Amino acid sequence: MKLYYVVNARMPNEKAHGIQIAKMCEAFAEVGADITLIVPTRDGSARDLQSFYSLRQNIPLIRLWVPDFYTFGRIGFFVSSVFFMLRYVLFLLRKRIMGEDFFIYTIDMDTFSFAFLPLLGACSAEMHTPKKGTMLQKFFFNRVHSVVSTNSLTKMALVQTFAFPQERIIVEPNGVDTKMFISLPSRDEARRKLLLPLTEKIALYVGRLYAWKGLEILPAAGERLLAEDIECYVVGGTADEFEKLSGQKLPKNLHCMGIKGVEEIPLWLAASDVALVVGTAHNIDSFRYTSPMKLFEYVAARVPIVASGTPALKDVLTENEVLFYEPDNAGSLARRIVSAVEDFHESAIRVEQAFQKVQQHTWQKRAERVLAFCSPLRENTLHATR
Numbered sequence: 582m583k584l585y586y587v588v589n590a591r592m593p594n595e596k597a598h599g600i601q602i603a604k605m606c607e608a609f610a611e612v613g614a615d616i617t618l619i620v621p622t623r624d625g626s627a628r629d630l631q632s633f634y635s636l637r638q639n640i641p642l643i644r645l646w647v648p649d650f651y652t653f654g655r656i657g658f659f660v661s662s663v664f665f666m667l668r669y670v671l672f673l674l675r676k677r678i679m680g681e682d683f684f685i686y687t688i689d690m691d692t693f694s695f696a697f698l699p700l701l702g703a704c705s706a707e708m709h710t711p712k713k714g715t716m717l718q719k720f721f722f723n724r725v726h727s728v729v730s731t732n733s734l735t736k737m738a739l740v741q742t743f744a745f746p747q748e749r750i751i752v753e754p755n756g757v758d759t760k761m762f763i764s765l766p767s768r769d770e771a772r773r774k775l776l777l778p779l780t781e782k783i784a785l786y787v788g789r790l791y792a793w794k795g796l797e798i799l800p801a802a803g804e805r806l807l808a809e810d811i812e813c814y815v816v817g818g819t820a821d822e823f824e825k826l827s828g829q830k831l832p833k834n835l836h837c838m839g840i841k842g843v844e845e846i847p848l849w850l851a852a853s854d855v856a857l858v859v860g861t862a863h864n865i866d867s868f869r870y871t872s873p874m875k876l877f878e879y880v881a882a883r884v885p886i887v888a889s890g891t892p893a894l895k896d897v898l899t900e901n902e903v904l905f906y907e908p909d910n911a912g913s914l915a916r917r918i919v920s921a922v923e924d925f926h927e928s929a930i931r932v933e934q935a936f937q938k939v940q941q942h943t944w945q946k947r948a949e950r951v952l953a954f955c956s957p958l959r960e961n962t963l964h965a966t967r
Contacts, residue, residue: 795861
């Protein structure tokens with residue numbers, strides 16, 4: 582059966598959601614799905630997916646023309662999204678009239694563009710955050726075939742808001758392409774390639790600089806790490822961007838290296854002594870609902886991890902696999918970084934336990950479970966639960 586993955590997003594793009602969409606499309610294809618990705622036309626989005634993301638599979642891509650007002654504020658985004666909705670309705674309706682049998686998959690890139698997809702055939706939706714109980718959302722959740730939730734907290738919120746049957750939601754955190762981390766260089770070799778000092782103790786953060794993540798904790802923690810001779814590296818933005826975001830002057834041991842290509846991230850992880858996942862109690866998405874891909878990448882690279890002790894992150898890994906710090910407590914973060922760097926034995930145990938666990942969270946295994954759960958062949962059973 583044909584699988585159409587309908588996404589209201591610019592593709593390809595350098596952001597995490599673009600990588601996630603591309604890797605899931607690749608994984609669907611590798612496990613045997615006849616997949617085609619459907620996206621709107623966007624300025625700067627004409628590049629080839631396979632080369633942009635270094636994919637092993639060439640993903641068929643259909644770009645539906647829409648007026649590109651996406652960057653013109655909320656009204657512009659709304660107008661372009663409505664055009665995209667009209668275009669995908671006409672496209673899929675034509676396929677249906679021509680007798681094509683297909684299944685629809687989508688993801689919550691916004692709060693409304695996916696609303697009419699269940700009217701066009703069996704549809705499953707990937708939800709990364711809870712949704713408000715608006716009329717349009719209720720319309721969608723009353724008709725969608727099944728839901729893929731990226732953590733159990735999001736699942737329970739959807740169940741409570743929409744009285745959605747729990748048995749029609751599968752919890753699947755984001756995944757990782759472990760093949761990217763099979764042949765990592767040694768730490769010294771990676772540092773030579775990146776022109777980093779061989780004797781430094783390095784704490785690494787990888788990710789874009791967004792306010793909701795709680796990144797302002799890093800400069801304060803960095804100040805505390807000066808006495809421990811630990812250097813902090815941020816891959817995902819510049820120093821100017823970080824200072825603007827945090828409203829703080831960066832300590833001399835916090836180095837911002839800008840945005841790097843997907844293919845270079847494993848090298849940075851190989852060069853580090855500990856990898857950081859931040860999270861804040863001041864933002865509900867960060868605190869309860871995020872499912873960061875970087876967490877699985879850190880694990881696949883076999884790097885000790887220090888992570889914020891938020892419910893979202895504890896939904897994925899435990900203290901047996903990572904060191905948790907108290908959210909928004911710079912002193913706690915600094916102490917955990919020192920422990921991860923200096924206690925080699927305990928760090929090695931956690932790294933190995935995390936590595937074994939992540940084998941169940943590859944993109945391919947995620948795709949297999951999603952397809953098995955969301956298959957239209959289960960439709961009669963799922964409809965019986967409504």
